[in-house]
Amino acid sequence: MKKVGLKDIAEHVGVSIALVSYVLNGQAEIKQVSKENAEKIKKAAELLNYRPNQIAKSLKMHKTHTIGLVVADINYRYSTGITRAIEAEAKKKNYTVLFGSSNENEETFAELVDVLINRQVDGLILVPVENSQEQIRMLQKAEIPFVLIDRNFPEIKTNHIALDNYKAAYTATEYLIKQGHKRIAFVNYKTTLFHLQERDRGYLDALKNGNIDFNADWLQEVNSNNRTADIQQSLDVILNLSEPCDAVFFATDTLSINGLKYLNQLKTKIPGEISVLSFDESEAFELFYCPVTHLRQPVEAMGKAAVDTLLELINHYKISKQVSLMSDLVVGQSCRE
Amino acid sequence: MKKVGLKDIAEHVGVSIALVSYVLNGQAEIKQVSKENAEKIKKAAELLNYRPNQIAKSLKMHKTHTIGLVVADINYRYSTGITRAIEAEAKKKNYTVLFGSSNENEETFAELVDVLINRQVDGLILVPVENSQEQIRMLQKAEIPFVLIDRNFPEIKTNHIALDNYKAAYTATEYLIKQGHKRIAFVNYKTTLFHLQERDRGYLDALKNGNIDFNADWLQEVNSNNRTADIQQSLDVILNLSEPCDAVFFATDTLSINGLKYLNQLKTKIPGEISVLSFDESEAFELFYCPVTHLRQPVEAMGKAAVDTLLELINHYKISKQVSLMSDLVVGQSCRE
DNA sequence: TCCCTTGCTTTAATCGTTTAAAGTAATAAC
DNA sequence: GTTATTACTTTAAACGATTAAAGCAAGGGA
Incomplete structure (x- = not known):
């Protein structure tokens, strides 16, 4: 036929x-x-x-009705959530999504962006990886419509959609303080990524405003390519201080899962011996013996905002839009009452 | 510029x-x-x-170097696994993957296939949904290269890559019997999907060959659009028989997660009061208080086989290939020794 | 001198659409 | 009885690449 x-x-x-x-x-x-x-x-x-034949149509019209999406790692819960949201929204607007996962790798990220551009996508939605600033600047110079999501570089003016990470971390820490915790640890990645640094800042400011004297040992930095071991070491530190921490706040779901696994191994009782709070949710929390209190990101709203913004850009409205969204604190039973 | x-x-x-x-x-x-x-x-x-400009090239060459992938639900662990595997393999072969999720919906499935064809993908890799036989026959009539993955319809001769579901279920059940269980329940979806029915068959045959008299109450069927409630009811049944089951085998990861949540709620001790075995793995198992014994599908091999087969089809080798793969039994601690 | 190679380059058709612009009847206006 | 208008329809040039086929010098052989 x-x-x-x-x-x-x-x-x-x-x-x-x-x-x-x-x-x-x-x-x-x-x-x-x-x-x-x-x-x-x-x-x-x-x-x-x-x-x-959409190919012929695209060639003539200089429009493919396709948007490219690059997520950081398809295995993150956030990635599947945002992918779903973007796909759904794009479909409503009659766009198709071409997508790829950079696996947090700079070269893979650049390659994916390249492939997508060659395929003449009308625009890009990107979760940029560490050190991808040059790539982003290149896109700006080439005047390719794009919007960053989840992460952004404060030194580059871009259209982006992100959580108010400062406020989220602040709120969570404040919550822990209100629950009566006195020595709150924060486990984050060692990173140059702005959105994660903002979480540090939110945590620290909340402590200060809560009149808690910060102890440098409380802020633990984990190297992402030595995650498992580093997390264990971090937890060992905060559990064995002369005054051990009474709460630990993990900066991402991957950190939480690894941390909880280790706490399980140590048979540390949660929230009896230590309270746990996590940024982002995870399917894994569902089967944990106590529901984990966590910050939930509004992925649907983010996806919609990203697609909307991108389409405005594509349709030549020269806009500049920085959307900042709030997270919800989902209270479980992993924090002392 | x-x-x-x-x-x-x-x-x-x-x-x-x-x-x-x-x-x-x-x-x-x-x-x-x-x-x-x-x-x-x-x-x-x-x-x-x-x-x-790949668009212009495609128009001339009648080849887009793109393959379309439709998964059943991006939220399934299997979907992200297979997507990753297919993407990686396609990339090696210099193909791009366009993908979509049908959410187990017949119309969405048909729509996605349509969109992908209009985009002139060179071929399709599909996880077909229930009642999509007509759609599949249409593809055959249109001579569009495609391969089914994970699932297939025995009444339609297609190229497909799937697990040997019969053998997998048989092996798992046999394992439970060897561990000394006498009353083994099987919780599956109520479905017309062949691959799930094969799991029933494997379970039943293993019981028969293990000289265990099957009790009709052991085989519980769950309606997928009333999952949570149905699973609870199923578990209530098997736990409250005059001779309660001493093991439960869940036919998919989604069933397991829901089932384990309920067992948690009931404070049923695993494996003390009942042993649990699951088809497919899940991130959620990682934080369960005891590692869940489960069957692991070889997604990398499946993805590779799917891409390889599809590319052979695209390159006009008129082949007929049905690949059947074996699963691994990953022994955890959720089954009595 | 004429023709045939060899070595290199250009011409032009093609893929399947879109869309200005031009063409063509029939009807209306003067 | 011309000319204008209306109501349609067709022609043909794009879009950006690929690739047969044709073109064109310069050098070699007769």
Whole structure:
């Protein structure tokens, strides 16, 4: 079964290709196609099971109705959430999503962006990886519409959608203080990523405003390529201080999962011996013996905002938009009351 | 910054477009392009930062170097695993993956397949949903290269890659019997999907060959759109039989997670009061108080097999390939020793 | 001198669409 | 009875690449 094109329909009906195109694009009225022909053309298209060749259309129209999405790691819960949200929103707007996962790797990220551009995506939604500033600047110079999501670089002015990480971390820490915790640890990645540093800042400010004297041992930094061991070491430190911590706040879900696994191993009782609070949610929390109190990101809203912003950019509204969203604190039973 | 095309390079160097095309496609030798020009052209391409327009190329070549992937639900652990595997393998072969999630919905599935075909993907890798037989037959009639993965319809002869579900369920059940269990329940979805029915068959045959008299109450069927409640009811049944079950085998990870949550709620001790075995793994198992014994699917091998098979089909080798893979039994501590 | 290679380059058709612009009857206006 | 208008329809040039086929010098052989 060979592909049927406009030509086939035109021949079948006995009119020109142009007429067929007009009718099938809903321009029958404006181009004053006779009702008779319009009818015949529609029937023939149906009969021959015509599928427009989007490739040809894209070439002519300089629009592919495709947006490219690069997430940091498809294995993150955040990634599947945001992918789903973006896909759903894009579909509503009649766009297709081409997507890839950089696995937090700079080269892979650059490659993916390249592939997507070569495929003529109309725009990009990106979760940038560490040290991808040059790549981002390149996109700006090339005037390719894009919006950053989840993360951004404060030194580069971009359109981006992100959580108010400072406030989120602040709120969570404040919550722990209100619950009566006096020695709150924070486990974060050692990173140059702004959004994670903001979480540090929120944590520290909340302590200060809560009149808690910060002890440098409380802020533990984990190296992402030595995660498991580093987390264990971090927890060993905060549990064995002369005054051990009574709460630990993990800066991401991956940190939480690893941390909780180790705490399980140590048979540390939660929240009896230590309270636990996590940034981001995880499917794994569902089966933990006590529901983990965590910050939930509004992925649907983020996805929608990202797609909306990108489409505005694509449609040549020269806009500058920085959307900052709030997280919800989902109270479980992993923090002392 | 406007897009640079072959024309721009040609003008810059002062040659024809054809020459540029030859050189940039590595046909310099065979087309006997002078070294001088070849050199100049390559330099100019670099200088102007030329990116070939894949759309135009695709239109001419009738090949997009894109494969379409439709998974059942991006939230399944299996989906992210297989997506990753397929992406990686496709990348090696220089193909891009366009993907979508049907959310187990028949219409969404059909729509996605349609969109992908309109985008002229070279072929499709599909996890078909229930009642999508017509859609599959349509693809065969249209001679569109595709391979089914994870699931297939025995009544339609297709190329497919799937687990040997019968053997996997058989092996797992046999394992439970060897561990001394006498009353083994199996919780599965109520479904017409062949691969899930095969799991039933494996379970039943293992019981028979293990000389265990099957009790109809042991095989519980859950309605997927009333999952939570149905699972609870199922567990209530098997736990409250005059002779309660001493093991429960869940047919999928989603069933396991829901089941374990309920067992947690009931404070049923695992494996003390009941042993648990799960098909598929889940991130959630990591934080369960005892590691869950489960069957692990070889997603990497499946992804590779799917891509390989599809590319063979695309390259006009008219093949018929049904790949059946084995799962591993990952022994945890959720089954009585 | 004429023709045939050889070595290199250009011309032009093509892929399947879109869409200005031009063409063509029939009807209306003067 | 011309000319204008209306109501359609077709022509043909794009879009940016690929690639047969044709073109064109310069050198070699007769």
